Amino acid sequence: MGCCNSFGTLVVSMLVLLVSLGLTIAAILTDYWFLVGTDSVASDESRRRNNFNFGFWKKCYEDMPEVVPSDEHSSATANCVTIYERLTDTDANSSRELVIQLSRSYIGLSITSAAAQLATILILLCGSWPGDCQRLAKPGLYITATFVLVIATMSGAAAGICFIAARDVERTDLALYEGLTTDYGWSFMLHWIGAGLCFLDGFLILFMLRFSYEEVNSKFQNLYYS
Numbered sequence: 001m002g003c004c005n006s007f008g009t010l011v012v013s014m015l016v017l018l019v020s021l022g023l024t025i026a027a028i029l030t031d032y033w034f035l036v037g038t039d040s041v042a043s044d045e046s047r048r049r050n051n052f053n054f055g056f057w058k059k060c061y062e063d064m065p066e067v068v069p070s071d072e073h074s075s076a077t078a079n080c081v082t083i084y085e086r087l088t089d090t091d092a093n094s095s096r097e098l099v100i101q102l103s104r105s106y107i108g109l110s111i112t113s114a115a116a117q118l119a120t121i122l123i124l125l126c127g128s129w130p131g132d133c134q135r136l137a138k139p140g141l142y143i144t145a146t147f148v149l150v151i152a153t154m155s156g157a158a159a160g161i162c163f164i165a166a167r168d169v170e171r172t173d174l175a176l177y178e179g180l181t182t183d184y185g186w187s188f189m190l191h192w193i194g195a196g197l198c199f200l201d202g203f204l205i206l207f208m209l210r211f212s213y214e215e216v217n218s219k220f221q222n223l224y225y226s
Contacts, residue, residue: 024114117149146206149198
């Protein structure tokens, strides 16, 4: 019975991790981390220039402004320009350099979080295959998975914090959004949901770790009394 409970928990844990990984990858690849808009009384060109959303790789306008050079347009998506090239900018003031460093951090940390989630899935899958009780009762398997999942969770949380910090620097020090409306988009929310699911999954793995220790202790007691 205990083996069946542990196996069921393992399946749920892996499904939660798969959902978390999917959300994290979707957040990395989409461009709705931050939304910027202007009021309806602004001029047409002002609305074009100040109504946009962006993520890690692209900045997308509702209507491409005339001031954006045509060679910066993204070939993949209309009304979008690529922005990842700016991460290598070396000619920037201190505030702009801080934004660049924070941008590099949250991109790298998000990718690290996704990689660690994938590694956790592979550890659980390969370590417990084919799912018999002898393999499920392995404390080392769950300790390793927990350690990697902690890296995933902390990387995800740190990425979200770095993104917020970068936007705060742009808002306060660079005054980029003065007179504009700003909000965090659904890509940003997906990222945090993914990080939250990683945190939740850690408790499921700790439950399986406790089961594995109880199983090992039970075997030792049976050997002792036999």
